Amino acid sequence: MSTSKTDIARRVFNHTFKLDPIVRSLLDTDFYKLLMLQMIWGLYRDVDATFSLTNRTTKVRLADEVDIDELREQLDHARTLRFSKKEMIWLAGNSFYGTKQIFAPDFLAWLEGFQLPDYELSEKDGQFELHFHGKWVETTMWEIPALAIINELRSRAAMRGLGRFTLDVLYARAKARTWEKVERLKKLPDLKISDFGTRRRHSFLWQRWCVEALKEGLGDALTGTSNVLLAMDTDLEALGTNAHELPMVAAALAEGDDALRRAPYGVLKDWQGYYGGNLLIVLPDAFGTASFLDNAPDWVADWTGFRPDSAPAIEGGEKIIDWWRAHGRDPREKLLIFSDGLDTETIEKAYRHFDGRVRMAFGWGTNLTNDFAGVAPVPLPQLTPISLVIKVSRANGRPAVKLSDNPAKAVGDRGEIARYLRVFGDEEMAEQAVVV
C-alpha cells in the first residue's frame, strides 16, 4: 500500500542531491543585524572588523564532530546568496517596530548587492579556526548564518545513521517537550516572549516548527521572532535591537583610556540618531553593568529599556530598576528584556519576580530551538547544544574585547582584557557556568 504511494521523483532527487543547504536566504539571520548594519554602513563604513569563532564548550572537539569539507560547502553556498526581489520589497514595504521605511532607500540600494565576504577556515587541536576578515559592514553579516550552519551540521552529524523510526521518536519527543513548555508558559497571563534562537538552533526546519508551536500555543504572548525570514514567512514581527559588537568596536577604536571609558555611551548616541521607541534598548554588560551604570549620563535613563545579557535575570534586573529609581524614572514605564540562557523555569521565575514592577519581555534562544538533550531513543550527547559564539576580535587592526558580567563569557586578547578591567573595574562580576 505505502510503497505504491512513494513519490519516485522525490526519492530519486533525494538520493542524488549533492548539498542540502542550511542557509538558503540572507534574511535567515537576526533582525538586529540589519538594524546595526544600516548604522554601521552609515557611520562606520570604512572600519575593518574581524569576526572569529570561539567554542566555549572546550571539552567538545567540534572539528572531530563536523566535517570541515561539509562546513566549507555550506559556507560557500551561503556566499552565493543575494537578497531576492521579494525580500527587498518586503524589507522596504514592511513596518518594523511600528515604523514604516525604517530602512533608508540608499541603504537598501546598497543592500541589494550585498554578498557575504570570504572566510578563513582551518582546524587546530580538534577545534575550528574560523575568521572573517574585511569591512565591518560585510563581516558582521556572517555571525548568524555561520553559527546556524555549524550548529546544524553538528546536529546532522549526530543523527547520521539513525534509522527512520529512531528519528521519528526523537522528533516526537522533542515536539512533546516543546509543547509542555508552551503549556507551562501559557499560564503566565501577561507574558511577552519571542524567539531568539536562530544562531544555536538544532536546524532551520526545527526552528520553524518551534516558532509555529509558540504562535499556535501562545497567541499574542508571542511577540515575534528575531529571524527575519521566519518573520516574513509566518507574518510575525521581526524583533531585535543591537548587540555587543557596537560597544566592542567603538571601544577598540577609542584612543586612550578616557575615550575607552566613554565609548559605550558614544554608540548609544549613534543608535538614537537612527532609531527610537522600543528600539532604544541598552545592552549594558559589554564591559560590566556596574561600571556602565555608575558612569552613565542621565539621558541613558530616557531610553525605553535595558537588556541585561550576562547577569542572572533577577539580580541584573533589580540593579537596573534601582538605577532607574535613582535617576527619578518610574520602572513601571520601563522595559527589561531578558535573553540570557532562558528556559521555562527561569522565565517563570523572572516573570513572577518582576510582575507589576516593570515591563518585561523574554527573548528565548537555545533552550527553545535546540533542547534535544536526552530526546533520542539512544544516547546521543552530540545533540546537546554547545556554547559557540562568533565575536568581533579586531577592529582596524586593534584587539576587540568583551568582559560581560560573567568572566566566563569574556573574550579577547589577554593584555587588553587586563586594561579594560583596569579602566572599567571588575565590580560585581561573578563567574557563572556558561550553559549555551
Add this chain to the structure above:
Amino acid sequence: MSTSKTDIARRVFNHTFKLDPIVRSLLDTDFYKLLMLQMIWGLYRDVDATFSLTNRTTKVRLADEVDIDELREQLDHARTLRFSKKEMIWLAGNSFYGTKQIFAPDFLAWLEGFQLPDYELSEKDGQFELHFHGKWVETTMWEIPALAIINELRSRAAMRGLGRFTLDVLYARAKARTWEKVERLKKLPDLKISDFGTRRRHSFLWQRWCVEALKEGLGDALTGTSNVLLAMDTDLEALGTNAHELPMVAAALAEGDDALRRAPYGVLKDWQGYYGGNLLIVLPDAFGTASFLDNAPDWVADWTGFRPDSAPAIEGGEKIIDWWRAHGRDPREKLLIFSDGLDTETIEKAYRHFDGRVRMAFGWGTNLTNDFAGVAPVPLPQLTPISLVIKVSRANGRPAVKLSDNPAKAVGDRGEIARYLRVFGDEEMAEQAVVV
C-alpha cells in the same frame, strides 16, 4: 521552498478520494479468529450464530459521534474484500506457533472464497444496533474488523477539523507517551509481551506504529502481534488462541443444565483435537473462573496455560496457581497469559509478583494502541477509548450468555443470565469498573 516540493498528484488524489478504507485486508484481524474458524468450520459448520455490538460505556452516545452512513460505507467496503493470493500463500506456507501447515488444505480452499456476510445496522437512543446474522463460520469473522472500523471512525470524527499543527503535536505526544512505556518495560529482563490491540486501536496506521515501536524498543521481549496482517508485514509471530465465543456457543447449544455445566470442557476437547503446545491455553472465565476450576476434569491441568481475562491479574493468577498445585502440576512449567485492561503499571506489578513462580506472557491491548487521553493540545474527550464489544448473542436461535468474573462484563439475556448463575454459581465474582 516547501510549496514547490508538494506532490501535486497526491494532493489532487487526496482531495478527490471518496473513501479512505479502514480495513483493507481480511488478514487485518486477530489470529485467534482464524484458528477458531478452522475448528468452527470443521465441527460447527451448520450452526447459526448472531454477533451483536454492545457499547459498555453507555454515557458515550456513539451514534452521535460516528456518522451512520460512513459506518455503512466502511462495512460495505470490508464486505468487498477477499483473501489475496499472497495472503493465502502466506497462511499456507508460514509456521504458526512452531507448526507448519497449521491450516489444513481443505480449510484454506474454503477460506479462499470467504467473504464477510451482510449486517443489520440501525440507530437507537444515540447507540448503534449492529447485528451480524448467519452461519457462525461467517459471522464470527466480523467481530474484529467491525470493532476496528467503529473505533477508528470515532477517532477520525474526534480529530476532524483539527489543524495540521494540532495533529502534529497530538501524534508527537502520543509517540512520546508510547516510547516512555517502552522504556519502562525494557527494564523487565524476562518480559514476554505482544500486541493484542487490533479491535480497539486508534487507527490502523497507529497500531502499526506502536508495533514497530515495540519491535524496535523491546527486541525479543516482543513475542508477536495478534494482528495477522501486521505479523505478515513486519515479520513477527501471529499470536492468539481462542475466545469466549467457543464456550458461549457450546453453552447455548447445550440441552439442559447438566450439558450446560459440561459445555466449557467440551469445547476444550474440541480444541485439543485441532491444536497443541502453546495453543492449549484455557480461557476459564466465561461463566466464572471459580466454578470452572471446581468442576474441571484433571486433564485440563495438562494444558499449557490459562488466560485469566476478567479477574484482577494477581488474584486471578494466584487462584490458577493454587489449582495447578492442587492438581499436582508445577506452576513453573505452566504459562499465564494476562490480557485484561493492561497498562505499564499493571504489567510491572504482575511481572514482579509472579516472576520466577510461573511463566508469564502479556497481551497488551487498548492501552497500547489507543492511549490518546489528553494528548491533544485542545480538550478532546472523544479520543478516550470506550468499552465496545461484539459478542455472540444467539446460537441456533437460543440466547448466548457470558458471565465472566466481573458482573459488569456480563452480557446476554437476563433470564438466561439468571439460569447460568444458578448452574455455575456466582462464587467469587466481584464487580469492577470496566475501563476498556
